[in-house]
Amino acid sequence: MNLGTLFSGPDMASILMPEWILILGITAMIIVPNLGNATFRLPIPNTSIRIPYLLGGKRFSFTGDPRLPSAIAAFTLFASFITALLSQMIDSGVGVAEACISMTGAVNECAISDNYILRVDPFSRMMEMIFTAALLIAVIANMDRLPATSHKRLQLEVQEDPVAENRRLAKLLNNRRQVDFSLLVLMVALGMSTVALSTNLFSLFVGLELASMASYVLVSFHKETKIGPEAGVKYFIVGSVAGAVGLYGISMLYIWNGDLSIYGTGGLAEKWASEGPNGMAIIGLAMMLVAFGFKVSAVPFHFAAPDAYAGASGPVAGVLSTASKAMGFVALMRVLFGVTLGDGGNEWTILIGAVAAITMTWGNIAALGSKNPKRMLAYSSIAHAGYILAGIAAIGALGPGAGSELIATAIIFHLAVLVTFKIGAFLVVSLLECEGRGHEISHFHGLARRDPMIAIPMMIFMLALAGVPPLSGFLSKLMMVSGIISSTVGDVSGATLSDAFGSLSWVFWLAILIFINSAISIFYYLRICVVMFFEETDRSPRMSRAPMIRIAIMLCTMGAVVLGFGVLADVLAIAASDAAAALFS
């Protein structure tokens, strides 16, 4: 079968294939683990004809296997990822690279005047791939963080010893929760994909909240720990308030325009360009920025983030710092670039620039003193949000054009490669969590001696986060900074030095600030490396086995290396630049 036919028709089934697969997975997740030999007796007197209806009863050994939900989730996410990838890889002549779905459900080739609600283009596909890849890695790793024990082994383990019994109960509990976790992960994936596709603020918000709600639960999923639920609740409170503010902002925009579509006739962008915003629109935009600012954990809406990351288990924290954050940026870029930038409206540029400057500095400085590696990573992720915000501010200052596309490419590239090394770093922490540690930097002492196969990837992740060449983190930062600088200094050649500096856009200094912050950040990234390689530890060299986490770490390592200076760096950069072009079209 030609895979291309899967995507050939401009119809709902083919162009939304990744989302359909997710929905299919969710359905399967609800049904399959419940399949059993349940029957019901035909209500005919004096007969005992029993007709099996399968839902409930004593479950089959296959469907009752506690490892099944993770497998379903992983398979679903993988399939979704692959379909999204294939739809981009296959020649545009065969598959549908771009299509739009209007409010009434009609599927069209995209016309800019159309008033549509979902849009499939390289940008949304790229984002879907980022989301599903991050979640896939998290699901794989979580198989060891929430280990499923087969029922047979559980039955064998009955013992009188109360400690062993407690452990058995914990395993039983883990088994019970397998479906919950996997289901929530798939929900997150569906919500995020919706955000990636949305070109209508309403559907965008629905997707955002679908993903957010599920992720609040994921944060507090390890409810037997003390900090998990607390962090989840805090994250939920602040997040729901931010969400409410955002929804309020959206409603104001609706009052202003009467339509929540971003593009097309009667859309927000058209009105913004033709009439200019009034006060209500401005307040609406500001409130939406607050909601999305919370998602990307920009200062001052970031406060719950370190708590949430520290409370959540490693894989979940990894998802929060990559996929969830990328979702916030998708929303931010859709609104800012889609709605306001069309006619060079860049009222928000100064604001975003200031937030970017504060965010990156704050994140890095706070990370300097953090003793908890997960909080350190959380602050580092705040700092990375600052870098990306600086890129967005630069785009705002430059207006649409080749330079903006270059910076957008860098942003997308950065979001993509973050999936490898950021999650990877959280997974290494997670491996330490498996032995009940990982919340102190001293727990990294001597890791290189205990297990070099973990310490070396961790070093690669740290160097990639710091942006050391030739790793992928360097490439994204280089693209960002060189994009900003080349766009701002492009027209000053021939001038004297003082003229050149005088005529520089203020955005230029954001690039300089990125440099300075990178320098600061190297301190705390390298500190991890130093303690891993040069400190002694009295722990036994045996680490937890945790094969799935190790596999996930290896995947991340390969990604961090291959996307940095391997062949795939080019491929990814081209895909990101396609996506950036689609964002501005």
Place this chain on the structure above:
Amino acid sequence: MGEHSKPEWNLLVPVLAMVSFPFIRHLLGYNPIDSAFLIVAVPLAIFPVILIIGQQYKGEDWWKHQLKEGGIVALAGLAITLSLTIWLIIEFLVHHAHFGDQGAVFDWITFDNIASDNTLTESVLSFGIWVDSISLTVLFVAAFLCFLICWFAIGYMTTDPINEDRNHRFFAEFVLFSMGMFGMVLADSFLWLFIFWEIMGLCSYLLIGFYWEKPSAAAAAKKAFLTTRVGDVFLMVGLFMLYDLYHSLDFAVIFGDPTLGGTIHGEDLQWPIIMMFIGCVGKSAQFPLHVWLPDAMEGPTPVSALIHAATMVNAGLYLVARMFPIFSEASFEGALSDVAMLIAWIGGITAFMAALIAFVANDIKRVLAYSTMSQLAYIFTGLGAACWLANEGYQKYALFAFGAAMFHLFNHAMAKAMLFMSSGSVIHEMHHAHDHAHGDGDEGDHHHFDPQDMRNMGGLASKMPVTSTAMMLGSMSIIGIPLIGGFWSKEGIVGQAWNVYLKGGEMILFPAILVLATAGMTGFYMSRMWFMTFAGKPKSDVVEYVHEETQWIKTPLVTLSIVTAFSGFLLACGHFVYWLSDPASEKGSHFMTDFFKHPFEAILYELEHAFLPEDNTLKIVGWTAILLSAGLGPFIAARMHGGHLSEGERAVPLTSWLIRYSGSVGHTDVGELAEGGLATALHNRLYIDDAYEWIISKTLIPLSAISAWIDKNLVDGVIKRIECGSQWASTQIRQLTTGKASDYLLMAALGTLVVIAILWGVI
């Protein structure tokens, strides 16, 4: 090691099997030039194999005894490179072809150049193979000697208990070093030449410091590395200048048209060549950067043979020889003759100085080290003369001088490698004999006995027949005894140095006199070494227990003895000298045809014409040199240090005549002279090392102290202050993260207000 180790020839089977490698390549349809890159690639691939497997399995029986801790692997790899090299040479001889540039084997870096007219041109730094008669000569010397020295090292290194379980490191570094030399010789651009040059520098550091736990070895390694580094910096500057002129470092570009279409004049090239020459001075241990070489004798003896005979010291010569086409470019006539004179001067001074110091050295390896410096200096003088003649337009003589210099490189490398290995054999056996005589566990006495000191030897000729014969032949080659090895090449060099004087280069007079004098001095110090070691009565009781043992050590010595004894004659008759500079020349064929018709006259003719030009003045110079080196020098040495063996000891016939000679010329006591001021100065190496140390302690050390102070107080202070400030700020900032959701909400609310205010205010 057991007293009588069983023969281990069976271990050589895999090595010999490797010799079939070229045949297999040939059957697969490759020609030798396509396989040339394997000469570099095979050792490069073997290096990590030995290192990793050795680290993993050291101490295991199969690794230790079957593979000799990696030695067999290294030897097999070097067998491949040697057979490939010979294949290449056969092909070269058959086709009489100038292979030249063979195109890139792989592209390394591609980048854009911005030209002055703001256009982009693409440049590629690629690695390619360049084969001509010069590179083939040096390549053969390196490959052949690396192979034999590796063979020798298996016997030398693996039987010494100090080296237990770390020989894999030695062999791995050995192979990497060989790779560096092969790569440098085959590289087709100065860039890759430089890269391999530096690989050799690194390996020489590692190998000289192989006994890193000995402070003197560690210091020697550091000294060698830093001293050559001084030269390398200049070399790099020279390469930059060259690149600036040609916009390329490829041989094809530079030697294809040294004028670059008439845009480059000879004067432009003076400084680049001088800079590069300083690099060669460092690498080949010439004055004033020679100080590292004697100290480098701290390394194991195979390393001395490898670095100071076969490979690294030849690298500098090779680079100078590479630049010969620039000197012979017609349009540069006269512009570069000063540079050539500089080369000759450095050569002359070093030759004389090193020979002088060698007079008083008592350490057998140090004598050889100084002799190496001196002989390399000969070659530099020859190259300088060749460059001068070429630059002044005397192409015929220039080619002869150039050929003589390269010929001397060949002869010297062969002889000196053998001498080093022989000295290694002596040291090895002295060491074992000492252990045997005084008991293995006698650690306290161990330190007082120096197995390298010739004052402990004497009368070894009967104990070590193979070694003494080898050393005799090697010394004769170095001295330049007629018909043996270095005779032809040395006479050629001396003759051509004087020829420069006759052709109007008055400046050469000083180095020319020096090399002439050195010829006689060489005769003295080499004979002195031999007589002190092998002739006379034993000077210590250890000598009683000396005997030659393992075939690993003997075989290379025998091989090289034969090569040294006959190759000089054969190659000289085969007009090697002319072939080198002009491979297409047909002169080589005369001898063979004449030889069959009237052999005696043919040999006589060749003897006369192989090394001497048809000029009476030069003939006088040549005969003077012969007389000095073959007659006077050895005679004095024999009087001072020679003597009959002890009663009942009998040397083999090959060496016994020399013993008899030395015993019959009488004896002169030189005790007084050895106490004199000159001798003290020579023992202290003419105070050059001390002068360097004084200069460094007066200039560099205070400067670095100041820098250290600035770094510690100013730079670190600022950094520390920044760090403290950041940590403080970090603490303050993180206090805002209170952990209370209400506080977070308050912050978010404030933030919202600020966001609205900013957006509102901007509009």
